[in-house]
Amino acid sequence: MPDLLALEFESKKILGIDAQVSPTGVRIRKCFELEIPESLDLATNTTEAGEWLKQQLKDLNVQATQAVATLPREIAVARHITMPDVPDEELPELVKYQAGLKSALPLDQLALDFLPLPKAEGADARDVLITTVPKQALQEINAITEAAGLQVTKAGLSPVSAAEVALRSANHSTDTAAGSLVVTRHGPRVEISILKGANVVFSHFTQIASPTTADANPAIIAAIARSMMGLTGPITSQEVAHAWLLGSQEEFGALAPALEKRLNPSVQILDPFEATGVIVRTELPQNRSAYSALVGSLLAQSQPLAATVDYLAPRRPPVKPNHARRRAIIGTVVAACLALAVGGTMYFKINKLNKTITAMRADKQRLDELAERGEPILEKVQLLDEWTADRELWLDEMTALNRYLPPADRAFFNQIQFNLGTGNNPPKISLDGFSRQRSDAIELGERIIRHQDQRYGLFQDGQKPDDKDPYHPWKFDMELLLNDDAPVVKLTTAKPKADSKTEAVTPKTPADDQPSGPAADGKTEETAS
Numbered sequence: 001m002p003d004l005l006a007l008e009f010e011s012k013k014i015l016g017i018d019a020q021v022s023p024t025g026v027r028i029r030k031c032f033e034l035e036i037p038e039s040l041d042l043a044t045n046t047t048e049a050g051e052w053l054k055q056q057l058k059d060l061n062v063q064a065t066q067a068v069a070t071l072p073r074e075i076a077v078a079r080h081i082t083m084p085d086v087p088d089e090e091l092p093e094l095v096k097y098q099a100g101l102k103s104a105l106p107l108d109q110l111a112l113d114f115l116p117l118p119k120a121e122g123a124d125a126r127d128v129l130i131t132t133v134p135k136q137a138l139q140e141i142n143a144i145t146e147a148a149g150l151q152v153t154k155a156g157l158s159p160v161s162a163a164e165v166a167l168r169s170a171n172h173s174t175d176t177a178a179g180s181l182v183v184t185r186h187g188p189r190v191e192i193s194i195l196k197g198a199n200v201v202f203s204h205f206t207q208i209a210s211p212t213t214a215d216a217n218p219a220i221i222a223a224i225a226r227s228m229m230g231l232t233g234p235i236t237s238q239e240v241a242h243a244w245l246l247g248s249q250e251e252f253g254a255l256a257p258a259l260e261k262r263l264n265p266s267v268q269i270l271d272p273f274e275a276t277g278v279i280v281r282t283e284l285p286q287n288r289s290a291y292s293a294l295v296g297s298l299l300a301q302s303q304p305l306a307a308t309v310d311y312l313a314p315r316r317p318p319v320k321p322n323h324a325r326r327r328a329i330i331g332t333v334v335a336a337c338l339a340l341a342v343g344g345t346m347y348f349k350i351n352k353l354n355k356t357i358t359a360m361r362a363d364k365q366r367l368d369e370l371a372e373r374g375e376p377i378l379e380k381v382q383l384l385d386e387w388t389a390d391r392e393l394w395l396d397e398m399t400a401l402n403r404y405l406p407p408a409d410r411a412f413f414n415q416i417q418f419n420l421g422t423g424n425n426p427p428k429i430s431l432d433g434f435s436r437q438r439s440d441a442i443e444l445g446e447r448i449i450r451h452q453d454q455r456y457g458l459f460q461d462g463q464k465p466d467d468k469d470p471y472h473p474w475k476f477d478m479e480l481l482l483n484d485d486a487p488v489v490k491l492t493t494a495k496p497k498a499d500s501k502t503e504a505v506t507p508k509t510p511a512d513d514q515p516s517g518p519a520a521d522g523k524t525e526e527t528a529s
Helices: 046-059 088-102 135-147 158-167 213-229 255-263 288-302 323-390 394-404 438-449
Strands: 003-009 013-022 025-035 066-071 077-084 110-116 125-134 151-157 179-186 189-196 199-207 240-246 266-270 278-280 411-419 428-435 456-465 474-482 526-528
Touching: 003 135, 003 288, 013 288, 025 288, 046 135, 066 135, 066 158, 066 288, 077 088, 077 199, 088 110, 088 125, 110 135, 125 135, 125 199, 135 151, 151 158, 151 288, 158 179, 158 189, 158 199, 158 240, 158 288, 179 213, 179 288, 189 213, 199 213, 213 255, 240 255, 240 288, 255 266, 394 411, 394 438, 411 438, 428 438, 438 456, 438 474
Parallel strands: 003 066, 025 278, 066 151, 179 240, 240 266, 411 526
Antiparallel strands: 003 013, 013 025, 077 125, 110 125, 179 189, 189 199, 411 428, 428 474, 456 474
């Protein structure tokens, strides 16, 4: 059950009820009456007044932070007017216009709300009760409660709130044709209201100067009689069948029989704290009638029965449907859907391209890493290719050299060494061998360098005696330089087996130059460096 504070701001005091409100009723925990210090002006010192109220509530151990405010009838103007029979949605503007015509103050200085009254059957007009209060008073209440740490959710009028209590009586008639008189007393002020069904159709107040109850009762009866005699419009005095005095037996015990005798309708005293749906958990005040509006404002927050006024949220014309705005909203929604569809398509395409780019970047990175790891191998392969391109085909060269060799019985090679060229030095062939005569070795060298293809140049040539082979006593050595412009020689013979040592090369010679003697068994060795 939420905590709720009901406050009524009088000129010199503030009445309050601390309660808990639920859909089934109201539980009252505390009733209090705060006398406003004479030094405190609520109109000019709202902040100071709020701090004072906050401290008073703290001293009373009031924990509620939300409040409903009730304004006294004496600061309000209630006027009954007859309106053309227009739809309910057109009433607020028409009421505002009529109030502006009849009000002595500009409407911008007033807070206005109204009660639409039931339409009589067959009538071509309808009645409303217009109520206005000074906007400044409403602003002062808001400022004071805000400074006190309270949030005011509703601001009503005391006779309208008190009608909620009368409607809770088990004897109240629901007949909309019958009227009920409701009387409450707030010290010297007496508030008089007429109900028709669940609507307040008339409201009046009067000040009683008599200090004692015995002297005040005749004045109250006279004020009620004057109010009843002046009834016009939606109800007349003859239609008032019942009267409710909201208060205790001590307050209205003497007034009830006198009023019933004077006005004829049945009169009943109804204690507001004993109304249906009210549970009291505190000591009751003596002036219970003054709390009638506060109890009614709390009951209206539970299950309202009476039509209410609220100056914070007055009745307004319903908001007309703005089709242009609706069309603009539809257009905006359609444009947003199109943009979302296009954007979604672009997003998926871009997302797909981004994935492709990411995959390609990953492949590129993988290939770059692979290429980076293969760079040393590539350098070696390129170096090997360069070396291979620059080297001579020595097996082919051996075949070419075979054309210059003499018969094996005159001279033979003991060792043939093929050397690669380095720098500016051309490739060369080192030959070591033996011959029968020195002239055989010299003739061999001349034969090689004088050959028609000019393939070799003789770089070194030397001969000396040697006694290792008695058949070939001369040892010779020579170095042949391979000319740069020598034609390429292709290998035409079968490749020898890959042995580290091979038999000595024996050139093919004519039949009369067949090898004989020890020279035929000689060995040659091919090396490359």
